[in-house]
Amino acid sequence: MLKKSFICLLVVFYSFTSLAQDFKLVFDEPQTHYVTVQMTVDSKGGDLELHMPVWAPGSYLVREFSKNVEAFSAKGESGKSLDVVRNRKNSWLIKSAKGKISISYKVYAYELSVRTSFIDEDHAYLNGTSIFMFVKNQKQVPCTVEVIPFSNWRTMSVALDPVDASNQWKVKANNYDDLVDAPFEIGNHKVLKFTSSGVPHEVAMFGNANYNSEKLTADMARVTSECAKVFGSHPCKRYLFIVHNLSSGGGGLEHKNSTTLQTSRTGYGSESGYTSFMNLVAHEYFHLWNVKRLRPSALGPFDYDNENYTNMLYVSEGFTAYYDDLITRRCGFYSDAQYLEKVASGFSYCMNQLGATLQPVSESSFDAWIKFYRPNENSNNSTVSYYTKGAAVGAVLDMMIRGGSNGKSSLDDVMKAMYDMYAVKLNRGYTDKEFIEMVSKYAGSDMKSFFDKYVYGVEMMPFAAALKTVGCEITNANSNSQKTYLGIAVNTKNSITSVDRNSPAWVGGLNVNDEILGIDQYRFTDDISKYVAAFKPGDMMKVLVNRGGLLRTIEVKLTKSPFVEYLITDADKASESAKKNFSSWLSK
Numbered sequence: 001m002l003k004k005s006f007i008c009l010l011v012v013f014y015s016f017t018s019l020a021q022d023f024k025l026v027f028d029e030p031q032t033h034y035v036t037v038q039m040t041v042d043s044k045g046g047d048l049e050l051h052m053p054v055w056a057p058g059s060y061l062v063r064e065f066s067k068n069v070e071a072f073s074a075k076g077e078s079g080k081s082l083d084v085v086r087n088r089k090n091s092w093l094i095k096s097a098k099g100k101i102s103i104s105y106k107v108y109a110y111e112l113s114v115r116t117s118f119i120d121e122d123h124a125y126l127n128g129t130s131i132f133m134f135v136k137n138q139k140q141v142p143c144t145v146e147v148i149p150f151s152n153w154r155t156m157s158v159a160l161d162p163v164d165a166s167n168q169w170k171v172k173a174n175n176y177d178d179l180v181d182a183p184f185e186i187g188n189h190k191v192l193k194f195t196s197s198g199v200p201h202e203v204a205m206f207g208n209a210n211y212n213s214e215k216l217t218a219d220m221a222r223v224t225s226e227c228a229k230v231f232g233s234h235p236c237k238r239y240l241f242i243v244h245n246l247s248s249g250g251g252g253l254e255h256k257n258s259t260t261l262q263t264s265r266t267g268y269g270s271e272s273g274y275t276s277f278m279n280l281v282a283h284e285y286f287h288l289w290n291v292k293r294l295r296p297s298a299l300g301p302f303d304y305d306n307e308n309y310t311n312m313l314y315v316s317e318g319f320t321a322y323y324d325d326l327i328t329r330r331c332g333f334y335s336d337a338q339y340l341e342k343v344a345s346g347f348s349y350c351m352n353q354l355g356a357t358l359q360p361v362s363e364s365s366f367d368a369w370i371k372f373y374r375p376n377e378n379s380n381n382s383t384v385s386y387y388t389k390g391a392a393v394g395a396v397l398d399m400m401i402r403g404g405s406n407g408k409s410s411l412d413d414v415m416k417a418m419y420d421m422y423a424v425k426l427n428r429g430y431t432d433k434e435f436i437e438m439v440s441k442y443a444g445s446d447m448k449s450f451f452d453k454y455v456y457g458v459e460m461m462p463f464a465a466a467l468k469t470v471g472c473e474i475t476n477a478n479s480n481s482q483k484t485y486l487g488i489a490v491n492t493k494n495s496i497t498s499v500d501r502n503s504p505a506w507v508g509g510l511n512v513n514d515e516i517l518g519i520d521q522y523r524f525t526d527d528i529s530k531y532v533a534a535f536k537p538g539d540m541m542k543v544l545v546n547r548g549g550l551l552r553t554i555e556v557k558l559t560k561s562p563f564v565e566y567l568i569t570d571a572d573k574a575s576e577s578a579k580k581n582f583s584s585w586l587s588k
C-alpha cells in the first residue's frame with residue numbers, strides 16, 4: 001500500500017512539473033483592436049486540441065468567442081510549422097505535436113461589455129474566455145501570462161499574483177479556470193485603494209468621472225463589509241474592482257477575486273445614480289460568495305464548450321439581487337420607505353408578468369441560454385425573470401424563516417450555512433434538494449411544498465402572510481381603479497412592439513409590427529395610452545392599422561386593467577415580535 005501511494009505521488013509530480021502553459025499578449029497595434037496571443041504548451045506527443053470557450057461564466061449565453069480568432073498557427077521545437085485541422089467551431093487540432101509547441105493567433109476585440117473584450121489605443125479590457133485558449137484535458141495545468149503593452153500604457157490591474165513582485169507585466173494562475181476568471185484592465189487608468197474585512201481592495205478606474213475618491217472608497221468599504229457580515233468570513237487575499245466609466249450604460253460581471261462594473265461617468269453626482277452604483281457594488285461583491293464559491297453543482301468546474309444547465313439561477317442571481325437592495329438599505333443608502341417600495345415593486349412584478357403563470361422560476365433558470373438572454377416580442381407572455389422573481393422568492397423566504405423561527409434565524413443564516421457546508425467544508429456544488437433541506441432546517445419546518453408551488457410551480461406566493469411576520473401590510477393601489485386596458489406596447493413610430501397575452505388586443509387580433517394609423521374615425525398621431533384612457537372598460541374600439549403595406553381595421557373590446565400596484569407599509573398594529581423581526585431584517 002505504501003509502495004503504491006509512492007508511485008501515485010510520482011505520477012502526480014511528473015504530470016504537474018512537465019506541463020506548462022505560458023501566454024504572451026502583444027499589443028503592438030491597439031488602434032486596430034487586435035491582440036496577438038502567443039502560447040507555449042508542452043506536449044507529450046500525439047495530437048493537441050486547443051479550444052476557445054463559447055461563453056463567459058456569469059453570462060449564460062453562447063457567444064461564440066472563436067468568431068474573433070484569426071491567423072492560428074503552430075510550430076514544433078525545431079521551428080517547423082505543424083499541420084492544423086479544424087474539428088469544431090471552437091477548436092483547432094495540432095497534428096503530431098511533441099515537445100514544446102509554439103502557438104500563435106490573433107483576437108479581434110472591440111465589444112466593450114463586461115463579458116467580452118475590448119482593445120483600442122486608450123486601453124485593453126480582456127475577459128479571459130474570449131482571449132485565452134485551453135488545451136483539451138489540460139485545464140488543471142498552471143499558466144503564466146506576460147503582457148507586452150502598447151508603448152504608452154503604464155498600468156495593469158488583474159486579480160492574479162505576479163510571477164515576480166518587481167514586474168507587474170507577468171502574472172500566474174494555478175489553472176485555466178483561475179486564469180479566465182480574472183479580467184485584465186491595461187492602460188493608464190487610476191487605481192484607488194481601500195481595506196475591507198482586513199482584505200486589501202483596489203479599484204481600477206477607467207475613464208474620467210465625477211466621483212470623489214475618498215467618499216467613494218469609504219462607501220465601497222461599508223458596502224463590501226456589510227456583504228461579508230452575511231457570510232461571516234472572507235475568502236480573498238485581495239480583491240479588485242475594474243470600473244468602466246462610460247457615457248451611458250451599466251452592469252457588472254462577477255469573478256472569483258474581482259469584478260467588472262460599467263457605469264455612467266456622470267452618475268456619481270446624483271443621489272439616485274450614486275445609490276445605484278453602490279447597489280451594483282453590493283450585487284457583484286455578494287457574488288464572490290454566492291455563485292463564485294457557493295455554487296449550484298452545474299456551475300463549476302465549467303464546461304466551456306457547451307451550455308451549463310441549472311435550475312438554481314434564481315438563488316445565484318435572484319437571491320443576489322434580493323441582497324443587493326437589502327445591503328444597500330442596511331448601509332443606509334435607502335430609507336425604510338424606499339426599500340419597502342423596492343420589495344413591493346418586485347412583488348407586483350410577480351403578479352403582473354404574464355409569463356409568470358406559465359414558466360416556473362426554476363425553468364427560467366434552466367432556459368436562461370435560450371430565453372432570458374434571447375428575448376423576443378413574446379417574452380413577457382411566456383417567461384419570468386429569475387432575477388426579479390428570484391429576489392421575490394428570497395424576500396418571502398427570508399420573512400417566513402424569521403416568522404417560523406420566532407426571529408432566531410433568517411435567510412442570512414441559510415446563506416452562511418450553505419457557504420460553510422458546500423463551499424468551505426465539502427468544496428463542491430450543491431443540489432436543488434440540498435438547498436431546500438437547508439432552508440427547511442432554518443425555517444423550522446419542511447419547506448418542500450413551498451418550493452414545489454412557487455419555485456418549481458407557478459402559484460402566486462403568499463405575500464401578505466410573509467409580510468405579516470415582519471410587521472408589514474400589503475395593499476393594491478389599483479384595486480378600485482377603472483383604468484382601461486388595451487394590452488399593447490408601441491414604439492415612437494406607433495408600431496406595436498408587443499401584445500399582452502389574453503388582452504383585448506390579443507383577443508381582437510392586433511399584431512406586433514402593425515402600425516397604428518387611426519382609432520375609430522380619427523387619424524392617430526399621439527400617445528395611444530391617452531386615447532385608450534378616454535374609453536371605458538367594455539367600450540368597443542376600431543383600430544386602423546398598416547400591416548405589411550395593407551390597411552385593415554381591427555375591432556377590440558376594452559377591459560379593465562388587470563395589473564396590480566402593490567404598496568407595502570409598516571403595520572400600526574404589528575406585534576412586538578414582528579416589529580423586532582422588522583428591525584433585525586433591515587439590521588437597524
Ligand SMILES: [Zn+2]
Nearest residue numbers: 283287317320
Ligand atoms: Zn448577478
